[in-house]
Amino acid sequence: MTDLNRIVEFSTSAIPEKDRIAVWREHYGQMMFRVDLEPARDRSFEAKFSTMALPGLQLVDGTSSPVRISRRGVYLADGNDDILLCYNRSGSVTVTSGGREQDLREGEAVVLSGGEEAAFHRKSVGQSYTIRVPRPLFESSVISVGDVVMRPIPADRGALRLLSSYTGWLFKAAGAGIDQALMNLSVRHVHDLLALAVGPSPDFADTARTRGLRAVRLKLAKSYVVANSHNRELSVVSLAASLNVTPRYLQRLFEADGTTFSDYLLGQRLARAHRLLCDPGADHRAISTIAYDVGFGDLSYFNRRFRRQYGLTPREVRGDRT
Known part of the structure; x- marks a missing residue:
């Protein structure tokens, strides 16, 4: 297990196979996330997780072999009722909670409540990420927790795709070193995108759309330019295509920031x-x-x-x- 700035990484690769499940349950399951682990019996358990804890936000990005991760019994007694967005990047996943079951295809997500018994069953090797936020923060921007828990979020929802890209960028930025002011702003952006992906309340929708989507797209655009500025073929057209927006929309984002793409x-x-x-x-x-x-x-x-x-x-x- 390693700690890079705000990021904690866990991997089974350096742990003897016979000790992997016990170590994972103790350090990752019991201490960090209050969940239990039931790996597939017909193969060796392999997993790699990166977690980042920030004020009002926790991100988990992980890859694992088939496994069932559940929160029930004694773990529910801690009283934690955070809200989680579980996003399936790849592989086959089934989520159960409150007597309901939902299969997640690649790119789909579902909302869970930490205060209710739930299970995340990965049936094949794959990658997923989880966003965890305090319930009061979630309720302040979303129509109703009861209306969104266990309701699937389709892969083609733009805010969900952007949220996936932004959390990936945030892990890289935190690992490279990012100042606290920018990190705080990034947390707010994640909250806005989460609300838009799930379904914001009417009075929050315009704020989230303006403050969240535009700010995040501009940050991703700038990050892309920084990483690819050496490419002489880089243009506003190619950048717009990578972000799934029009070149004119992208130009307006830079203009609103007091500059131009060029x-x-x-x-x-x-x-x-x-x-x-x-x-x-x-x-x-x-x-x-x-x-x-x-x-x-x-x-x-x-x-x-x-x-x-x-x-x-x-x-x-x-x-x-x-």
Whole structure:
């Protein structure tokens, strides 16, 4: 088990096969989530989970062999009534609670109450994630808990797909280091997207749509640009396609943030070039090579925009190291 910033990771790979179930039940089941584990009897138990606990939010992303995870009996006595969204990324899953049973296909989700007996039965190897929020926070934005518990959420619901992408981004951002203010804002975004995926109350719907969807899409768009700014084929069209929005909608997101897609992309490329030029370990690389590697296709344009941005030429930034 490892702890990376706010992320706790658990894997059975380093545990002897004969001890895996006992270790999982003690450390993951009893201590962290108050659930029991019943692995398939015809194969070795294998699992890998990453969990992240934040104020008002807990995320769990995991892969496992066939297993039944249940919350009942003594575990219910703790009085915890958090609300959980269980999302099936891959594989076959059946969820039961309150006398109802629901099969989840890939990309589908269902809401459960921590205060009610429930079971998550993974029938094949697969991946899932769980979002856990305090009941009062959930009830403040959703029509009625009773109306949404055990009601399947279809895979084609846009807010659910975006929620899946955003929680994946949040794990990566937390692992790389993210300041507390941004983390707090991200938690609010998850709450908004969760409400939109499940079904918000009428007075919350517009707020969530405006504050949640737009903010999350812009953050994902910026994250995508940062990760792919070196690609000279990156365009507003290709980025819009990756987010399932129109190029014009994407342009409006950047404009509402006080910039444009082109200017943001240019800024990322220039910033990366500046970091490389200031890095003594990159002195062996020609300035032209750096320009092309960060995404510029024209050296003259790179030099011109670099000087406009930093008030110095690339060669001057390197200073007396060349």
